[in-house]
Amino acid sequence: MTSRPHRIVVLASGRGSNFQAIIDAAAGGSIQAVCAGLITDNPGAYAVTRAHDAGVPVTVVDYLAFSSRQDYEHALLAAMEASASDLFVLAGYMRILSAHVVARFPDRIINIHPALLPSFPGLHAQQQALDHGVKIAGCTVHFVTEEMDAGPIIAQRCVPVHEDDDSESLAARILAFEHLCLVEAVRLFCEGRLKLEGRVVRTDILPEQN
Numbered sequence: 001m002t003s004r005p006h007r008i009v010v011l012a013s014g015r016g017s018n019f020q021a022i023i024d025a026a027a028g029g030s031i032q033a034v035c036a037g038l039i040t041d042n043p044g045a046y047a048v049t050r051a052h053d054a055g056v057p058v059t060v061v062d063y064l065a066f067s068s069r070q071d072y073e074h075a076l077l078a079a080m081e082a083s084a085s086d087l088f089v090l091a092g093y094m095r096i097l098s099a100h101v102v103a104r105f106p107d108r109i110i111n112i113h114p115a116l117l118p119s120f121p122g123l124h125a126q127q128q129a130l131d132h133g134v135k136i137a138g139c140t141v142h143f144v145t146e147e148m149d150a151g152p153i154i155a156q157r158c159v160p161v162h163e164d165d166d167s168e169s170l171a172a173r174i175l176a177f178e179h180l181c182l183v184e185a186v187r188l189f190c191e192g193r194l195k196l197e198g199r200v201v202r203t204d205i206l207p208e209q210n
């Protein structure tokens, strides 16, 4: 266990309910962490309102304000470095991080995805699951690697798919479990209980005794 709480910075583009789950878990003491910042590519995101309400500092790196993806990535990397965060959480961050950014923070960026990976990576995961006709859907928290939605899996939760589901009803059922799954993954990270063996994440490691 480290002597100070971990600093967590969340990257989010929209509603921010997963961001809120982390704010609440940190405030309630179920994770030994400080939610030290929100970085968003979207100044109109509701996540920004949530940050203001919780007193979490916001850095806007507005994608549309940059003339190239490279310039955007440069500013994003600078914001991430300046945050001095131990862990970055992609929580509804709807852009792909470049290999350069991922390489700068090895095993320190995690993402929540609304499907049971490796099935249904990318956009509209819940609709992909319905179109495929699966009977069980769910969510995954994984380490971020260069390849989209393909990094080592930390935690997953499953939910049933109902006959009358549409993508909205299925997304809502999954979302409740996303919040639990994401907080669990962050807690395991903060407790030093995630150990990578190849692409397998072991979680049964006891925290270091310091």
Ligand code: GAR
Pocket (backbone or CB within 6 Å): 012, 014, 015, 016, 017, 018, 019, 091, 092, 093, 094, 112, 113, 114, 122, 123, 124, 125, 175, 178
């Ligand atoms: C969540 O369902 C999250 O899994 C998904 O966006 C939603 C954000 O909700 N992320 C992706 O699809 C990334 N590929 P939130 O803003 O309320 O946390």
